Every structure is written in C-alpha cells, then in structure tokens.
Amino acid sequence: MKRLKPFEYREPNTLGEAIEILIGEGPRALPLAGGTDLLVRMKQGVVAPSLLVNLKRIAGLDRIERSAAGGMTIGPLTPIAAVERSESLRQSYPVLIQAAGLLGSPSIRRLATLGGNVGRASPAADMVPALIALKARIFAEGPAGENEIPIDAFFKGPGSTVLAPAEIITAIFLPDPAPAAGAAYLKLGRREGMDCALVGVAAALSLGRGDRVVEARLAIASCGPVPLRTESAEAVLLAGPLDEDRLREAARATAGNSCPITDMRACSDYRKEMVEVLAYRALRAAWQTARRSR
Ligand SMILES: Cc1cc2nc3c(=O)[nH]c(=O)nc-3n(C[C@H](O)[C@H](O)[C@H](O)COP(=O)(O)OP(=O)(O)OC[C@H]3O[C@@H](n4cnc5c(N)ncnc54)[C@H](O)[C@@H]3O)c2cc1C
Known part of the structure; x- marks a missing residue:
C-alpha cells in the first residue's frame, strides 16, 4: 500500500493567516480543500508538499449567494454535492448542476470542492467547461491583494494556473444569464x-x-x-x-x-x-x- 510522505499540516482560521503561512513556507506549501485530488497525487508521489494549509476553518468560503448587483457567488470550499443540490443554481445555471452530477461518485462529490476542481487545473476537470460557458470570473487573494481573473484566462497548462505563489481562490462569480x-x-x-x-x-x-x-x-x-x-x-x-x-x-x-x-x-x-x-x-x-x- 502506498503511504503519504510526512508533511506539516495547518488549519488557519482566517484568509490572511492562510496567506501568511503559504508565504512563509514558499512553493512547497499547498492549500488543501476536499483533498480528493491532492491527497491521491501525494500518495502516488506525483507531488510532495512539505506543508498543507487546510482552508476549511476559514468562514464564508463555502457560501452560495446571490450578489446584490446581479449574478451569483460560489465559495471555493463549496462541495460539488452542494452545487448539485442548490435550488438557486438549478434555476439560473442548470448546466452547472449537470456537470456536478457527472463528477466522480456521490461520495467523491461530498468531499470534492468547486475551488479544488478549478485550482487543480486538470484539462479533464468537469466543472470548468461549464464555468467557461457561463463566463465565470475567479476571485483570488494573495500577498499582492485581491485579483479578478476571467476563467478562460486562468489556466496556463496541465496543473498550472495564473495564480501567484500563496494566492488563494476566494470566490467563483457567475454573471446573470441572458434572457432566452x-x-x-x-x-x-x-x-x-x-x-x-x-x-x-x-x-x-x-x-x-x-x-x-x-x-x-x-x-x-x-x-x-x-x-x-x-x-x-x-x-x-x-x-x-x-x-x-x-x-x-x-x-x-x-x-x-x-x-x-x-x-x-x-x-x-x-x-x-x-x-x-x-x-x-x-x-x-x-x-x-x-x-x-x-
Ligand atoms: C475516484 C475519483 C474520481 C474523480 N472523478 C472526477 C471526475 O469525474 N471529474 C473531475 O473533474 N474530477 C474528478 N476527480 C478529481 C477531484 O475529485 C476533483 O478535481 C475535485 O473537484 C478536487 O477538489 P478538492 O476539493 O478535493 O481539491 P483538493 O484535492 O483539495 O485540491 C486540488 C488542487 O487545488 C488546489 N486548491 C484547492 N483549493 C484551492 C483554493 N481555494 N485556492 C487555490 N488552490 C486551491 C490544491 O492546492 C490542489 O493543488 C476524481 C477524483 C477521485 C479520487
């Protein structure tokens, strides 16, 4: 049986704290969301981070809410299963529900998050084509402050994004759908x-x-x-x-x-x-x- 190599583990309570920890450790530290991808790749020896920064204690990163100015914001820690059963997403963006229902299995969908699917930058990610079709924008926060990136400009290559070191996805924004x-x-x-x-x-x-x-x-x-x-x-x-x-x-x-x-x-x-x-x-x-x- 493959075993995980030893690594440090932190659970910060705020975004600022998470960013500080990531800056302090450098590129060998990675954010952890549901772990369905990252922990598997660590077991396979594909990646070997020295520190995992679990984002789950940071309040507000798992919300799905309508924005006052229109559109909807989905927190990166929102599990795929929560996307799948969200009534407000079903009404306005049913294609996202369709994609969520095709990802992995029910048990994977309970753990896997939307931010993890985007952050992994896999060419095979199921949520990403739907997000591109919906003109999603990615919000991120890091050492240089806040950043907003159209999703079709977010990916650089397999497993690689335009995020700067220590930058964390904080929201995925969907504009209102057009009529008809x-x-x-x-x-x-x-x-x-x-x-x-x-x-x-x-x-x-x-x-x-x-x-x-x-x-x-x-x-x-x-x-x-x-x-x-x-x-x-x-x-x-x-x-x-x-x-x-x-x-x-x-x-x-x-x-x-x-x-x-x-x-x-x-x-x-x-x-x-x-x-x-x-x-x-x-x-x-x-x-x-x-x-x-x-
Ligand atoms: C059995 C199995 C079946 C699967 N089937 C599918 C499938 O059908 N379709 C599919 O698309 N995927 C599939 N996956 C892959 C995986 O489940 C998904 O990509 C999932 O959405 C990853 O989310 P996570 O929360 O588990 O991410 P994690 O594993 O926690 O993280 C993935 C990557 O994203 C980064 N990351 C996470 N959150 C953030 C953030 N907020 N900001 C910046 N970076 C972040 C992490 O550092 C890591 O590099 C499968 C995996 C397994 C094990």
Missing part, C-alpha cells in the same frame, strides 16, 4: 461514474429575434493542455440564424479546435470524433432550452 438562454454539458467516459472525461463539451447560447444567436460560448475538456474555449465554433453560431446545418458546422468547428492526445484511454482521432458528436448534442440541447425559456 440555454446551456448543456455532456461528458463521455469509459464508464458512467467514477471516470475522468475522455471528452467533455459545454455549450451555452442565447437567442435574439427568431433563431439568431446573440451570444455563444463553447468549451471542451480533455482536448488540450487546458480546458479550451472554442471561439471559431462560437463565430459560426453568431454568423447567421441557427438551423440544423449551422449546428453541424459549429460542432465540426469545435472538433477542429480540439487537440486531444492519444493515451491508454483513447486515441486522439476517436476523441476528436466524439467532440463533434457531443458538441452537436450539447448545442442542440442548449438551443431547445433557449427556445423554451423565451
């Missing part, structure tokens, strides 16, 4: 539960007059070094009224934007084909929801 909007997240795994995405596609669009798309966002998981926004597919959707041909063209463009790898789970060509299939289905579902919500 719809979104969907679809995931293909080798089995139904407990599996990372071979491919994941989130699509969001809002309609103006007729079937004219006024805004579109598409994002894909497991198709490149970071979760990718596929802007050329969005351009196809914005170029004219939505119909079956345009849906198919946008799905092809999404696959064209993807650059998946071949690994032991699937080859690149298969993944690309599946991106097109899932993009078409996600777009179709988003279109139907947008029409119904008018």
Whole structure:
C-alpha cells in the first residue's frame, strides 16, 4: 500500500493567516480543500508538499449567494454535492448542476470542492467547461491583494494556473444569464461514474429575434493542455440564424479546435470524433432550452 510522505499540516482560521503561512513556507506549501485530488497525487508521489494549509476553518468560503448587483457567488470550499443540490443554481445555471452530477461518485462529490476542481487545473476537470460557458470570473487573494481573473484566462497548462505563489481562490462569480438562454454539458467516459472525461463539451447560447444567436460560448475538456474555449465554433453560431446545418458546422468547428492526445484511454482521432458528436448534442440541447425559456 502506498503511504503519504510526512508533511506539516495547518488549519488557519482566517484568509490572511492562510496567506501568511503559504508565504512563509514558499512553493512547497499547498492549500488543501476536499483533498480528493491532492491527497491521491501525494500518495502516488506525483507531488510532495512539505506543508498543507487546510482552508476549511476559514468562514464564508463555502457560501452560495446571490450578489446584490446581479449574478451569483460560489465559495471555493463549496462541495460539488452542494452545487448539485442548490435550488438557486438549478434555476439560473442548470448546466452547472449537470456537470456536478457527472463528477466522480456521490461520495467523491461530498468531499470534492468547486475551488479544488478549478485550482487543480486538470484539462479533464468537469466543472470548468461549464464555468467557461457561463463566463465565470475567479476571485483570488494573495500577498499582492485581491485579483479578478476571467476563467478562460486562468489556466496556463496541465496543473498550472495564473495564480501567484500563496494566492488563494476566494470566490467563483457567475454573471446573470441572458434572457432566452440555454446551456448543456455532456461528458463521455469509459464508464458512467467514477471516470475522468475522455471528452467533455459545454455549450451555452442565447437567442435574439427568431433563431439568431446573440451570444455563444463553447468549451471542451480533455482536448488540450487546458480546458479550451472554442471561439471559431462560437463565430459560426453568431454568423447567421441557427438551423440544423449551422449546428453541424459549429460542432465540426469545435472538433477542429480540439487537440486531444492519444493515451491508454483513447486515441486522439476517436476523441476528436466524439467532440463533434457531443458538441452537436450539447448545442442542440442548449438551443431547445433557449427556445423554451423565451
Ligand atoms: C475516484 C475519483 C474520481 C474523480 N472523478 C472526477 C471526475 O469525474 N471529474 C473531475 O473533474 N474530477 C474528478 N476527480 C478529481 C477531484 O475529485 C476533483 O478535481 C475535485 O473537484 C478536487 O477538489 P478538492 O476539493 O478535493 O481539491 P483538493 O484535492 O483539495 O485540491 C486540488 C488542487 O487545488 C488546489 N486548491 C484547492 N483549493 C484551492 C483554493 N481555494 N485556492 C487555490 N488552490 C486551491 C490544491 O492546492 C490542489 O493543488 C476524481 C477524483 C477521485 C479520487
């Protein structure tokens, strides 16, 4: 059985204290949220932090609340299971509930947090394509103060983000959805539960007059070094009224934007084909929801 290497462990009560501890220890200290990813990678010897700073005692990091100026704020320590059962999120951002329901298993979802899913920066993260489709913004706090980052500019590479050393995600903000909007997240795994995405596609669009798309966002998981926004597919959707041909063209463009790898789970060509299939289905579902919500 693999064992964890010894490490120091702290449970600060405030964000300021957590940042101070992280600064003091340097890059070998890491924030700990649900631990479903970090502790596994530590056991595997992939990472070996000398100090874990558990964020769970810091008040207010697990809230889901509507902002007075519009939109909703989700604390990074919010468990995926709490996202999944949140009525207010279900009403305004059902695509997030869909993604949450596809992550891991019920027991993983009780521990795993939204901030951990974002902070891990895995190209296969299930919550991230939905957050990109919803135009989420990441709020972080660190030695230089507060920072606000659009989620599609947050990831630098596998396991790497634009966060500075000792910077902690403090909130994930979702702007209000547009009128006549719809979104969907679809995931293909080798089995139904407990599996990372071979491919994941989130699509969001809002309609103006007729079937004219006024805004579109598409994002894909497991198709490149970071979760990718596929802007050329969005351009196809914005170029004219939505119909079956345009849906198919946008799905092809999404696959064209993807650059998946071949690994032991699937080859690149298969993944690309599946991106097109899932993009078409996600777009179709988003279109139907947008029409119904008018
Ligand atoms: C059996 C199993 C199945 C899984 N299935 C899936 C799946 O289907 N889809 C999927 O997307 N993931 C899956 N995962 C991975 C993992 O559960 C998720 O990514 C989860 O959301 C991570 O959240 P966490 O709270 O456990 O993060 P942790 O493990 O605590 O942390 C993950 C990383 O994020 C950093 N971090 C955490 N919080 C913050 C913060 N506030 N600010 C800055 N950095 C932070 C940590 O330092 C660490 O590097 C699975 C894991 C397991 C063990």
